[in-house]
Amino acid sequence: MLSVPANRLICIVLLLLVVPAAATSTPVARTLSTNEPGAGEVFTVSLSIEGMALGAVVETLPTGYAFAGTDHPEDRVLVRGQQAGFAVMNDTLITYSVQAPATGSGDITGTWEDFLAGSEGAVVPSHVAVGGIETAAESTGAKSALPAAQEAAPPFAVLAAVAVLLVAAGRGGRR
Amino acid sequence: MTGEAMEQNVVIQKGYARLKKTRALFIGGLFTALVILIGVAVTLGSADFTVDESYLAILAGLFPGIFSAPELTKTIIWDYRLHRVLFAVCAGFGLAIAGSVMQGILRNPLASPFTLGIASAATTGASIAIVLGAGVAGGEYLVITNAFLFALLAALAIYGMARYRGIGSETMVLAGIAVMYLFSAVTSLLQYVGSAEQLQAVVFWTFGSVDKSTWPKLAIVSLVLACTVPYLLYRAWDLNALAEGDEVAASLGVPVERSMILFMVIASLITAVIICFTGTIGFIGLVAPHITRMVVGGDFRTLLPASGLVGALLLLGADSIARSVLAPQVLPVGIVTAFLGVPFFIYLFLRRRDA
Amino acid sequence: MKFWPLFALALLLLVAAPVSAAESIPGDADGDGLLTSTEYAGAALAYLDSAYMGGAGDLSPADIRDAAWVYTHWDGKPLEVTDSSGRTVTLYRPLHRIVTFSGESLETLRSIGFDMEKVVAVDKYSHGKETFFPECQDTANIGSIWSPDMEKVLTVQPDAVFLYATISTAVCDDIQKRLEASSPGIRVFRFDCFKPATYVGEIRTIASMTGCARRGEEFAAFYESTMDRIRDGAAGTPENERPRVYFEYWFDYTTVAANAGYNEKTELAGGVNPFATGTAEYPVVDPEAILVTDPEVVVKLVGQGLAVGGYAGHDIAALDTIRAGMLGRPGWSGISAVKDDRVHVIHSDILGGAQHFIGTAYLAKWFYPDRLAELDPHAIHQRYLTEFQGIDFDLASEGTFVYP
Numbered sequence: 001m002l003s004v005p006a007n008r009l010i011c012i013v014l015l016l017l018v019v020p021a022a023a024t025s026t027p028v029a030r031t032l033s034t035n036e037p038g039a040g041e042v043f044t045v046s047l048s049i050e051g052m053a054l055g056a057v058v059e060t061l062p063t064g065y066a067f068a069g070t071d072h073p074e075d076r077v078l079v080r081g082q083q084a085g086f087a088v089m090n091d092t093l094i095t096y097s098v099q100a101p102a103t104g105s106g107d108i109t110g111t112w113e114d115f116l117a118g119s120e121g122a123v124v125p126s127h128v129a130v131g132g133i134e135t136a137a138e139s140t141g142a143k144s145a146l147p148a149a150q151e152a153a154p155p156f157a158v159l160a161a162v163a164v165l166l167v168a169a170g171r172g173g174r175r
Numbered sequence: 176m177t178g179e180a181m182e183q184n185v186v187i188q189k190g191y192a193r194l195k196k197t198r199a200l201f202i203g204g205l206f207t208a209l210v211i212l213i214g215v216a217v218t219l220g221s222a223d224f225t226v227d228e229s230y231l232a233i234l235a236g237l238f239p240g241i242f243s244a245p246e247l248t249k250t251i252i253w254d255y256r257l258h259r260v261l262f263a264v265c266a267g268f269g270l271a272i273a274g275s276v277m278q279g280i281l282r283n284p285l286a287s288p289f290t291l292g293i294a295s296a297a298t299t300g301a302s303i304a305i306v307l308g309a310g311v312a313g314g315e316y317l318v319i320t321n322a323f324l325f326a327l328l329a330a331l332a333i334y335g336m337a338r339y340r341g342i343g344s345e346t347m348v349l350a351g352i353a354v355m356y357l358f359s360a361v362t363s364l365l366q367y368v369g370s371a372e373q374l375q376a377v378v379f380w381t382f383g384s385v386d387k388s389t390w391p392k393l394a395i396v397s398l399v400l401a402c403t404v405p406y407l408l409y410r411a412w413d414l415n416a417l418a419e420g421d422e423v424a425a426s427l428g429v430p431v432e433r434s435m436i437l438f439m440v441i442a443s444l445i446t447a448v449i450i451c452f453t454g455t456i457g458f459i460g461l462v463a464p465h466i467t468r469m470v471v472g473g474d475f476r477t478l479l480p481a482s483g484l485v486g487a488l489l490l491l492g493a494d495s496i497a498r499s500v501l502a503p504q505v506l507p508v509g510i511v512t513a514f515l516g517v518p519f520f521i522y523l524f525l526r527r528r529d530a
Numbered sequence: 531m532k533f534w535p536l537f538a539l540a541l542l543l544l545v546a547a548p549v550s551a552a553e554s555i556p557g558d559a560d561g562d563g564l565l566t567s568t569e570y571a572g573a574a575l576a577y578l579d580s581a582y583m584g585g586a587g588d589l590s591p592a593d594i595r596d597a598a599w600v601y602t603h604w605d606g607k608p609l610e611v612t613d614s615s616g617r618t619v620t621l622y623r624p625l626h627r628i629v630t631f632s633g634e635s636l637e638t639l640r641s642i643g644f645d646m647e648k649v650v651a652v653d654k655y656s657h658g659k660e661t662f663f664p665e666c667q668d669t670a671n672i673g674s675i676w677s678p679d680m681e682k683v684l685t686v687q688p689d690a691v692f693l694y695a696t697i698s699t700a701v702c703d704d705i706q707k708r709l710e711a712s713s714p715g716i717r718v719f720r721f722d723c724f725k726p727a728t729y730v731g732e733i734r735t736i737a738s739m740t741g742c743a744r745r746g747e748e749f750a751a752f753y754e755s756t757m758d759r760i761r762d763g764a765a766g767t768p769e770n771e772r773p774r775v776y777f778e779y780w781f782d783y784t785t786v787a788a789n790a791g792y793n794e795k796t797e798l799a800g801g802v803n804p805f806a807t808g809t810a811e812y813p814v815v816d817p818e819a820i821l822v823t824d825p826e827v828v829v830k831l832v833g834q835g836l837a838v839g840g841y842a843g844h845d846i847a848a849l850d851t852i853r854a855g856m857l858g859r860p861g862w863s864g865i866s867a868v869k870d871d872r873v874h875v876i877h878s879d880i881l882g883g884a885q886h887f888i889g890t891a892y893l894a895k896w897f898y899p900d901r902l903a904e905l906d907p908h909a910i911h912q913r914y915l916t917e918f919q920g921i922d923f924d925l926a927s928e929g930t931f932v933y934p
Contacts (some may be wrong), residue, residue: 053602054570054598054602055598058582075568075575076574076575077575078575078579081583083583085575085579085582085583087574087578088571089567089571115574115594115597115599116595116602118601147605167757221679221681221682222681222682222685247684247685250712250713251681251684251685252736255680255708294857315704368810370789370811371812372697372698373809375676376700379676385703386677389708504673506677
């Protein structure tokens with residue numbers, strides 16, 4: 001499906017509509033280079049940070065997935081098992097790599113804390129599944145980044161996203 | 176001895192025994208009441224502690240190993256409440272005893288630190304310190320030492336005037352009033368000359384309060400009381416003699432002149448050391464001895480300690496009222512005790528008419 | 531991997547904990563009084579470790595937030611604050627709970643944009659000003675400096691208490707002593723916040739203390755520009771050409787002199803007070819002397835002792851009555867001030883306290899109407915209320931401060 005440029009464009013528009021909506025309610029938003037990596041593939045996770053000068057983000061990877069490096073300065077990253085903590089110091093973008101297992105799916109979850117504002121919250125979970133195959137244990141059933149769980153997404157963004165999806169479904173083939 | 180005389184003897188003895196029992200009961204009752212009132216007073220204050228929390232904090236301060244209480248509670252109880260309550264007790268005790276002694280040696284039921292102008296003199300000393308900044312000690316002790324010295328000065332003046340004209344009831348009151356007016360006039364002049372700020376400071380000083388108490392100040396007052404009161408009790412019989420008149424006392428072997436000076440000095444010292452810390456607190460020295468005399472009579476051996484306890488109860492009670500009536504605002508206790516004088520004088524007035 | 535250096539750092543932090551028990555910036559691992567970016571990053575990671583990853587550590591959320599704050603607002607260095615009494619206090623953490631014993635310092639905090647939620651107790655006079663301090667109605671009331679409720683002060687657990695610096699020094703010193711003796715964790719700061727000579731410095735000091743540097747500088751600039759324009763009015767005018775002013779206090783025939791604040795402001799505004807001789811602050815004047823001296827401007831003070839108008843009431847009529855009463859005094863129709871219609875009434879709310887610059891601006895404009903024709907104290911006042919104080923008060927319809 002994504003090989004069709006038009007559909008790719010539509011999916012990007014979808015994401016673009018959704019991501020800002022997510023960002024207005026939390027300062028940290030996550031995007032994956034792919035939600036359905038191949039077995040053993042290393043994919044990139046990008047955290048975009050807005051309006052948080054000094055804070056932290058702690059990412060938790062689903063079982064089987066492994067942290068594979070980051071461009072964030074060494075002395076500002078702490079990795080423990082499935083968790084990676086990033087000290088945010090006037091950063092707007094943090095990227096890190098994740099190695100997918102042979103099979104497995106789950107959600108990459110995260111928590112952010114803004115030390116100056118004294119607030120904290122959750123980063124919207126990102127679902128990832130090797131080869132698009134859900135393994136029963138951790139599948140949430142949601143295939144795309146479209147929010148069922150997204151907090152306070154402006155209605156406009158949801159409607160627009162749904163409209164685009166319908167268009168995409170009508171245009172392109174089925175999955 | 177005849178049978179009748181023996182009977183009379185027994186009646187007198189029984190009467191005396193009864194009086195002794197009344198006195199003992201009275202003092203015992205006073206003591207218990209004081210302990211209870213201390214217990215209540217410690218729980219009063221704008222910080223919201225329950226009775227248990229207050230006592231736990233006291234115990235935790237005394238026996239830190241066995242009891243524990245929150246740090247904040249301990250700080251408030253030990254640094255702000257406890258010494259203030261104990262100070263009120265000591266101050267009331269001292270003022271009442273000083274009042275009794277003055278009334279005894281001057282043989283005037285209206286003698287008290289107030290009516291003798293000692294309190295006015297202390298106010299003048301405080302005003303000089305506040306308005307002119309002049310005094311013998313510096314910094315925070317300026318006002319305190321000035322008030323103390325001037326109080327002693329007034330006592331000396333009264334005594335000097337009385338000795339010169341001869342010690343009589345009216346002479347005493349006249350001398351006291353003269354001294355009071357003199358020092359009040361000086362205070363008024365200083366208030367006029369001073370800035371609005373300084374005026375306010377002087378006026379606040381005259382209200383009288385135990386809020387400025389600290390553990391060191393309490394220690395000083397307790398020390399003075401500890402040195403003077405036992406001596407007074409030891410010489411109580413001489414006080415009784417002096418209260419009867421110079422000739423009576425002399426005939427009983429009391430060195431009149433020396434004793435009067437000594438007692439006057441002691442009473443003034445006790446008064447001065449208290450009001451230099453609290454400002455002018457009136458009527459305790461006047462009212463407490465009278466109330467006590469009504470119950471236990473004029474024998475200084477019981478009058479002294481009993482009126483001391485009554486004074487302590489009065490002042491602590493007045494302070495507790497001052498703290499509660501306009502909570503969370505704290506009225507200066509001197510204002511509450513001033514109101515005490517009113518029913519007292521009405522009572523005296525009524526009693527006179529009956530006589 | 532990157533474990534070991536981080537682990538060593540965490541270990542160092544744990545070991546350094548006893549060192550940091552003597553005051554230091556949270557996260558300052560080597561205790562050298564400077565929180566470098568490396569130290570901060572290490573502290574942040576140590577905190578994340580203990581908070582989210584099951585590690586051991588002693589940095590609480592409050593600690594890391596304070597560290598972030600100090601890193602941002604004070605460049606990672608402790609701040610040395612010198613208050614108006616000359617005392618220097620070193621702050622290693624931001625202030626979270628402030629108690630103000632004076633309305634002036636409370637007002638200044640609001641002007642510099644301080645988060646008023648962090649003011650946990652105010653004095654009883656500010657507590658009673660419903661129009662001016664609406665957000666303080668639910669704040670704790672700790673009495674006044676003359677009868678302070680010390681227990682309440684301790685109960686609200688402040689980390690800073692503000693007292694006056696140069697007035698009521700004896701009672702303020704006493705409060706300071708008692709607080710510092712019983713609770714060493716409470717910092718006492720002495721700020722007047724009402725004296726023209728020191729106010730600008732105080733604004734900047736308080737702003738840097740509270741991390742409101744930007745807004746504080748805006749307010750300081752606003753204040754300074756007003757005071758500069760006030761001084762411009764009299765600049766270059768020799769003493770004998772300055773207007774003679776009769777300034778009457780709340781009480782009839784009582785003027786201000788010597789160290790009285792109102793006298794200082796009269797002189798600042800470029801007026802000359804011919805009755806300001808001697809040391810008494812509020813001397814009584816002989817009515818005949820007023821006629822003889824023939825003042826060019828007459829200013830009458832209302833408020834407090836003569837309570838009309840101000841923030842509490844919109845009462846032009848009352849001020850007019852007072853003015854008319856003065857004009858009707860025997861012989862006054864011959865005074866220059868009356869003939870030139872230069873008799874004014876002003877309220878102490880804007881001439882004393884933190885708003886003195888507004889009242890002084892009015893005085894200056896009355897003394898030098900030609901040179902200060904462009905000075906608009908009314909607009910300055912409104913801007914102060916709306917922009918800096920953030921209260922909803924429309925000068926056109928509420929309050930009475932000057933007449934005419």
